[in-house]
Amino acid sequence: MSMKFLLDLLPVILFFVSYKWSEGHKDATAEWLTQYLGFAVANGVVMAKQAPVLLATVVVVVATVLQVLILKILRKPVDRILWASLAIVVILGALTLWFNNEAFIMWKPTVVYWMMGVGFLVTEVILKKRMLRQMMGGQLDVPDAIWTRVGWAWAVFFVAMGFLNLYVAFVLYANDTDAWVTFKTWGTLALTLVFIVAQGVYLSRHALEPAGDAASGSRS
Template sequence: MKILFDLLPIFLFFASFKWAEGHKDLAAQWLTEHLGFAVSGGVVGVTEAPTLLATVVVVVATALQILVLKALRKPVDKMLWAGLVIVVVLGGLTLWFHDERFIKWKPTLIYWLMAVGFLVTEIVLKRKMLRQMMGGQMDAPDAVWRTLGWAWVLFFGAMGVLNLYVAFNFPTDVWVSFKMWGSLGLTLVFTLAQGVYLSKHMSPPPAEAGGSQ
């Protein structure tokens, strides 16, 4: 359930973009009427309407995530706060300048922030955040956790670069589809590979006391 909640802004970004692609005139009209004050010139064109509508949706969805967590009195992850700041700033610039290049930087900045987070906690501070994320139920040598930490740092760093490559070398609809399916697919494959690697290095359970002699 939590993973669906975390991925909700991505799903909504994808769905709203695809809807607006098929209803560009309607999307442009709605944005102009209701958000013209936030757009330079006050008018949204049909060509840019899908990206701008999806941008508005992802900003609102991210803000609602935090409001829901606050209403339920649950902790708000620091990365979610960082994501809100990033999406509000880049989303605002996207709207005002009619320029989708700003919002295309959002996934990269999130990936790189996560890479820095893993680098600091796992490598520098050696806090074994990965072990805590797995419930603390898996035990493995420190070298294994360190290797996994570096793997996540490199993975998030590479994903940030890959996002920029797709965003600025392919049409926007391709980037949106990659953001929805490609990024999630690569993350799933990497996570499964990490699980396989970790399973090969887990410490065996201790022998039960009073066992057969």
Template sequence: MKFLFDIFPVVLFFVMFKWGEGNGETAQALAQQYLSGLVGGNAAITASQAPIMLATAVAIIATAAQIAFLLLRRKKIDSMLWVSLAIITLFGGATIYFHNETFIKWKPTVLYWCFGAALLVSQTLFRKNLVRLMMEKQISLPDSVWQRLGVTWGLFFLAMGVLNLYVAFNYATATWVNFKLFGFTGLMFAFIIAQSLVLSKYMKDSR
């Protein structure tokens, strides 16, 4: 359930973009009605711009709604969710204001690089392993393994950021939107499974 909650904005972004692609005139009218006031110079929103702009607006609202939901339930809000809200608001807002999809295409890279940098910098400079802090209640590992795990996750997020830029600026926007949901989700699952297989022997040893 937490995984579905985490990717909720990404799923809505995908759904809205696909709907906008298939309903060009309606999407343009909707974007013009609700987003025109947020566009710099009150420029008209074209039919080709409408899908990505509507999807971006929905993603911003969905991320804010996640935090509001957790606040209402008095649940702890992960710092990563606050970072995600700040980044989607900044880059998504720039996409709408400048009616330029380049900004929202950079958003996943900036987010992944923030995660990767946080993991590597905290472990290297402050001797604080964030992966260990999140997982040590579920599994007991040697210090050397925790260190490798932290570095591996950090490098994985940095690589994901690079991959996003490659897909975003070498393929059509529709292809990037597809990859944003299915490609990155699949890679994340594959990476987690690979890590679980590596850690399985330590889990057995700890029993």
């Protein structure tokens, strides 16, 4: 689980690091991108202003591809969400480069969040497959109705995060890509961790006692 968590964070961290580095080397980054990736840009030239986010876009595409390759090499299963994320980042990354416009890559988190929200709604609420219980290794014995509520909570959370990303990117910091990159990296991570902890507390409060423990408690 820890290795998968690190792999999931890899594209996000590399996006942030490459963006911040290129912020201090805009001209060199623009020149390098124009020289080696000019064919992928509509006018063939990358401007210094857009260079940081374009480099970060290239890096996140490569990192996501590597993420899949590493799992394949280790013979680990590649989640459907990762395949979908790879397709989304490649398509939106290519559009970002071609049109020299960061708006496309800014939509990527929202598309992924909404896709995950729909996924939780279908698997947890409609089909009741209880993927969350399987992901937790079956460690908690919780009433079925509680799992359904948690499924709803995750679905709503991801939909809300998608809207929040759009608000931050195009309203709150409409002309500040740097602020959006910081929020995308650390703000969303913090919100997700808080939500996970809250879900853990909620589940633990509704966990059923093992039959053996309940019987021994009644005898005492």
